[in-house]
Amino acid sequence: MVRVAIVGSGPAGIYAAAALTKAGHAEVDVLDRLPCPFGLVRYGVAPDHPKIKSIAAALHKVLDEPSVRFLGNVAVGTDVSIAELHEHYDAIIFANGAAIDRRLGIPGEDFAGSISATDFVNWYNGHPDAPIDKYALDARTVAVIGVGNVAVDVARVLAKTSDELRITDVPGHVLDVLAASRIEDIHVLGRRGPVQAKWTTHELRELGELANADIVVRQDELVLDDASTEHLAADAGARRNFEALQAWAERPLEGKPRRVHLRFLLRPAELVGDTAVEGVRLVRTELDGTGSARDTDAGCLLDTQLVVRSVGYRGVAIPGLPFDEQKGTVPHLGGRVLRDGVPVPGEYVAGWIKRGPTGVVGTNKHDANETVDSLLADSLLADGLPAAIERDRDGLPALLRTRGVTVVTWQGWASIEQAERDLGAASGREREKIADRQALLRAAGH
Ligand SMILES: Cc1cc2nc3c(=O)[nH]c(=O)nc-3n(C[C@H](O)[C@H](O)[C@H](O)COP(=O)(O)OP(=O)(O)OC[C@H]3O[C@@H](n4cnc5c(N)ncnc54)[C@H](O)[C@@H]3O)c2cc1C
Ligand SMILES: NC(=O)c1ccc[n+]([C@@H]2O[C@H](COP(=O)([O-])OP(=O)(O)OC[C@H]3O[C@@H](n4cnc5c(N)ncnc54)[C@H](OP(=O)(O)O)[C@@H]3O)[C@@H](O)[C@H]2O)c1
Numbered sequence: 001m002v003r004v005a006i007v008g009s010g011p012a013g014i015y016a017a018a019a020l021t022k023a024g025h026a027e028v029d030v031l032d033r034l035p036c037p038f039g040l041v042r043y044g045v046a047p048d049h050p051k052i053k054s055i056a057a058a059l060h061k062v063l064d065e066p067s068v069r070f071l072g073n074v075a076v077g078t079d080v081s082i083a084e085l086h087e088h089y090d091a092i093i094f095a096n097g098a099a100i101d102r103r104l105g106i107p108g109e110d111f112a113g114s115i116s117a118t119d120f121v122n123w124y125n126g127h128p129d130a131p132i133d134k135y136a137l138d139a140r141t142v143a144v145i146g147v148g149n150v151a152v153d154v155a156r157v158l159a160k161t162s163d164e165l166r167i168t169d170v171p172g173h174v175l176d177v178l179a180a181s182r183i184e185d186i187h188v189l190g191r192r193g194p195v196q197a198k199w200t201t202h203e204l205r206e207l208g209e210l211a212n213a214d215i216v217v218r219q220d221e222l223v224l225d226d227a228s229t230e231h232l233a234a235d236a237g238a239r240r241n242f243e244a245l246q247a248w249a250e251r252p253l254e255g256k257p258r259r260v261h262l263r264f265l266l267r268p269a270e271l272v273g274d275t276a277v278e279g280v281r282l283v284r285t286e287l288d289g290t291g292s293a294r295d296t297d298a299g300c301l302l303d304t305q306l307v308v309r310s311v312g313y314r315g316v317a318i319p320g321l322p323f324d325e326q327k328g329t330v331p332h333l334g335g336r337v338l339r340d341g342v343p344v345p346g347e348y349v350a351g352w353i354k355r356g357p358t359g360v361v362g363t364n365k366h367d368a369n370e371t372v373d374s375l376l377a378d379s380l381l382a383d384g385l386p387a388a389i390e391r392d393r394d395g396l397p398a399l400l401r402t403r404g405v406t407v408v409t410w411q412g413w414a415s416i417e418q419a420e421r422d423l424g425a426a427s428g429r430e431r432e433k434i435a436d437r438q439a440l441l442r443a444a445g446h
Contacts, residue, residue, distance in 0.1 A: 002379045005089040005396070006030045007076045007318070010039020011059065011361045012351020013095035015368035018062045023376055028068045029089070029396065033075035034128060035408040035440040036416060037063060039097055041361060043127045046153040047168035048160070055361055063410060071397065072408030073441065079405045080396065082320040086346065088395040090385045091375050094321060094330060094337070095350040095368070098313040098357040102328075104145065108271025109309070113139070117150050117310035124157055126171040126433035128440060133173070137181040139305035143280050145268050146310035147190035148198035152207065154308050155186050159213035159258050169424065169431040186213070186260045187302060191267040191285060192293040194221065194245050195228035201240040208248065213258035217249040221264040225287035265293060266300075271307055279303045313357035321347075329356050335371030336378075346385045348375050412444030419443035 004020055006013045009032040020026035036042055038056050045052045063070050074080065076096070085092050101116035103109065115135075122130040142158060144151050157165070162179035190197050197204075207215055222245055224232070232239050245262065253259070270281040280302045285293035315330070317323035322339050324331050330353055336343035350371040351364045359367075378384035392398075400407055408416075416434065420443075424431040434440050 002026045002091060002375075002385070003089045003393075004028050004091045004093060004375070005085050006093045006095055007085075008032060008039060008095035008097055008351070008353075009037035009063070009070060009072070010095060010097050010351060010364075011041060011055070012097070012354070012364040012368050013039070013093065014059045014062050015365045016093050016095060016350050016372050017065075017068050019369050019372035020375075021062065021065050021067055023372070026067065027393065029071055030063060030068060031071045031074045031076055033073070033078075035073045035412070035437065035444060037070055037072065037413060043125045044121055045125075045361075046121075046157060047125060047170045048156070048165060050168070052361065070408075070410045070413060071400075072413060072444075073406055074400060077318040077320070079400060079403065082318065082347075084399065085396070086386065088399075090379070090387065091346045091348065093348045093350055093371060093375065094318065094353055096316070096318060096353050098315040098328060098352040100314050100316055101309065102312040102314045104268065104309055104311055106268060106270055108273060108277065111271050111273050111277045112275060113273075113277035113305050114271050114307045114309065117144075117146070117154050117308050118313060120154060120308055121150065124170055124174050126169075126174070126435035128435060128437035130435065132171075132435060135177055137177055137183055137306070140182055141185045141187065141302070141304040142183055142306045142308065143268075143302055143304045144186060144188045144308045144310055145280075146198075146312070147188060147262075147264075148310065148312070149200060149203050150313075151188055151308075151310035152199050152203045154310055155188050155260050156207060156210065158183055158186050158308075159207075159210050159260050161212050164211065166429065169420070169429070169433045171433050171435045172427065173435070183306075184258055186258065187304070188260065188262050189266050189268060189280075189282070190262075190264045192265070192291070193223055193225070193228055193287050194262075194264050195224060195231050195238055195242060196291055196293075197241065197264075199241065201237050201244070204241055205244050207260055207262075208244065210256075210258075210260070212256055213260050214253040214256045215248045216253065216259050216261040217245050218263070219249045222246060222249060223265060223287060225289050225291075227289060227291035228287065231291070267293070267295065269299070272301065277305055277307050280307060313352070315353045315357070327356060329353060335367075335374045345378055345383070348372075406441055406446045408441065408444045408446075412446070415445050416440055416443045
């Protein structure tokens with residue numbers, strides 16, 4: 001029997017637990033710094049994407065296995081150290097994701113009114129770290145920087161009415177702010193051309209179905225260079241994206257109350273203002289024939305009081321774990337953590353902290369399987385895994401109790417789920433998320 005601690009209950013952590021369970025001789029504890037499981041499936045995936053959110057049901061089944069325990073509200077590196085985990089487990093899999101935003105590195109980035117998509121997504125998804133009263137949405141024009149799927153999520157949520165989101169589980173305070181939103185124009189800004197955008201077709205086309213917003217695309221920004229043309233010929237997804245953009249460029253606007261402008265070849269150079277954003281200075285770029293873009297002498301100022309920076313996520317170092325500052329990931333070989341370039345027996349990584357913040361939920365399954373294969377191969381070697389000193393299964397929970405850490409168990413999570421259904425029922429909704437950490441702990445019975 002191998003005793004494994006998995007740090008993080010997002011898709012990567014839970015797929016790793018599933019692979020270990022399938023292998024049949026592992027006892028697994030899945031730890032999460034939050035009281036609730038499922039990582040970005042609960043706190044990243046947009047609330048109006050119920051099909052993807054329902055992946056949580058499959059993840060739930062894994063945590064329901066008798067050989068798997070959920071220990072929520074336990075932050076590794078703060079509540080318990082990696083060295084202490086080694087005393088209680090034969091192996092640790094770090095699947096702690098990428099919790100913070102990449103920086104733009106331009107002047108004015110920290111002005112009031114400049115927010116990261118990471119924070120904004122956390123807020124509308126009821127993440128316990130997101131202050132409840134953070135946003136007012138009283139700007140008429142918003143700039144969303146970046147043209148990936150997160151930027152599309154942000155633009156769509158901003159463009160929808162609160163009534164369209166009432167059928168989801170978003171917290172009540174979020175619905176209140178969206179209902180009072182004065183936003184009319186949402187500019188989604190790509191620094192390269194339309195073919196280089198990172199969004200996927202399904203997500204892009206969904207924008208065209210918004211009840212409350214027209215999509216605006218400028219024909220003169222649908223520019224192709226040789227690399228773009230070659231890319232379109234080779235990639236059916238990119239072709240479909242481009243066709244959708246062309247159709248919008250040719251379609252007359254319907255006069256809906258809001259507009260989502262999909263803009264290209266505009267590099268944000270500076271957020272203008274004193275202490276709060278008053279505009280974004282944009283440099284017009286041109287494609288250089290290789291798929292990259294270079295600055296031209298032209299540019300413009302976009303008047304806006306709200307900027308959402310959606311330029312990617314970034315991993316956070318856990319004290320005691322090697323970390324590549326440049327990539328924001330943990331160095332590894334086949335999922336084995338590398339310390340000074342050498343694989344460390346008993347330490348593994350999976351998911352976004354292993355390969356960086358890209359890929360959909362399903363991508364993490366193959367990724368976690370590779371990691372678990374490495375772990376199981378090591379467990380067969382005589383000197384493959386360091387023996388755990390303390391084999392009592394209550395060892396870690398007992399240590400946490402002595403520290404006053406409130407551990408949310410699987411039963412505690414069931415109570416939170418019930419409390420969220422009860423809260424929803426009170427306002428005629430199927431479920432409403434509880435965002436406040438203390439309220440979550442109370443709902444879990446603490
Ligand atoms: C905004 C957004 C929307 C997305 N929408 C979709 C979508 O619609 N469809 C799709 O297929 N994919 C989507 N994705 C991608 C998908 O969510 C990721 O591929 C996936 O969640 C990554 O899994 P992970 O387990 O590596 O990380 P996460 O899901 O981030 O899980 C990491 C977990 O580790 C925990 N943790 C972190 N640090 C610690 C610590 N020190 N101690 C204990 N626990 C810790 C975190 O609380 C978290 O629960 C989206 C991503 C984002 C950012
Ligand atoms: N529905 C879904 O399936 C869904 C939803 C959300 C997220 N996800 C997945 O989650 C992952 C993360 O998504 P993401 O949108 O955060 O990241 P992403 O796909 O990497 O997109 C980041 C965007 O930011 C731009 N960017 C980066 N640095 C910039 C800078 N300095 N100035 C201007 N623009 C800059 C990038 O442009 P360049 O290309 O020019 O660098 C790119 O357009 C992706 O794999 C995504 O598919 C999936």
